[in-house]
Amino acid sequence: MHIKEAIRSRRAVKNFDPAHKISAAEQAELFGLAQQSPSSFNIQHWRFVNVTDTATRQAIQDAAWGQAQVTEASLLLVLCADIAAWSKQPERYFASAPQPVRDALVPMIKPFYEGREQVQRDEAMRSVGLVAQTLMLAAKGMGYDTCPMIGFDAGKVGEIIKLPADHAIGMLIVVGKATKPAHPKGGYLPLSTIVVENHF
Template sequence: MQVKDAIYQRRSTKAFDPAHKLTDAEEKELLEATIQSPTSFNIQHWRFVILRDPELRAKIRKEHGNDQSQITDASLLVLFTGDTKAWEKAPSRYWVNVPTDISEMIVNWMGEFHQGREWLQRDEAQRSIGMAMQTMMLAAQGMGYQSCPMIGFDIEAVAKLIHLPDDHVMGPMVAIGKGTKEPWPKPGQLSLEELVVENGFPPNA
């Protein structure tokens, strides 16, 4: 499948075949594609929590997930989280394949950029999550699977269930599997004229 086709064909699927399973090779292929996503300074903030335990998924659906069937029925359910302090955790490991002088320069910039800017650390982790989610969903589409990004769950409750570390942030879930129903028609895209700004916004009157 061409990348453009995957972009236009990807839809948020709400109904999955609960009997379908991804093979180990397919799951690895999907995750390996996902980690090709870009991140600031190549920090790779993402931490993918694979929600595999049927009892855990059932609990999340019933108690914290607004009874969304994707939570239990999808072949693969991935909770995206991000490490906000990844920038200071052995940062040279993100640049092992470049000359030492370049690695040291980038790592020094990395520290200066993030130090004392907690809001930026959180924003960067969330930006990285967003890019990785889109990569996963397009990769799944290219593999013949459907997907659904999900934020309609109790973030604080699920964070406790997975023992989210204090220096991590919660992102959405992505459900992957074989869809069993046609998705709703696209509700409507805004026009480019409404969305594209040339060179900057008009000054305030």
């Protein structure tokens, strides 16, 4: 599928075939494509909690206003961010880079984030947003549909997945085979509203 077609046809789907299974190989391909996303200093804050346990899925659905797609889709992913990833062995983010690149970039990470809690969290959420969209487009390209979700009690879901204190939940994403098309599109703002030339 061409990237333009994937972008235009990706929709937030709510109805999925509960019998469809996504193989381990396809899951690995999906996560491998998603992780090609950009992140500041290549920190890769994203962590995907792949909820495979039926009772855990049900508990998350209960914390998500009973949304059907939480249990009906083939995959339920809790997209989390490690807010403190910048401080955890940052040399691993350039493990494959040429030595001069590693030597230049790794020492820049700590001074940029240390003591700047808002920046640390903003950065983590930027990374989750980028990986989420890459994951959804990759799924579309693989013949699957998705739904991103923030309609849930983040505190409760955090407890269910035992979210570490220095992590945050960005959103849920489900992936699977649609059984019904998404609702008609809500419509888009005019480009003249969203594109600002030079300054506001």
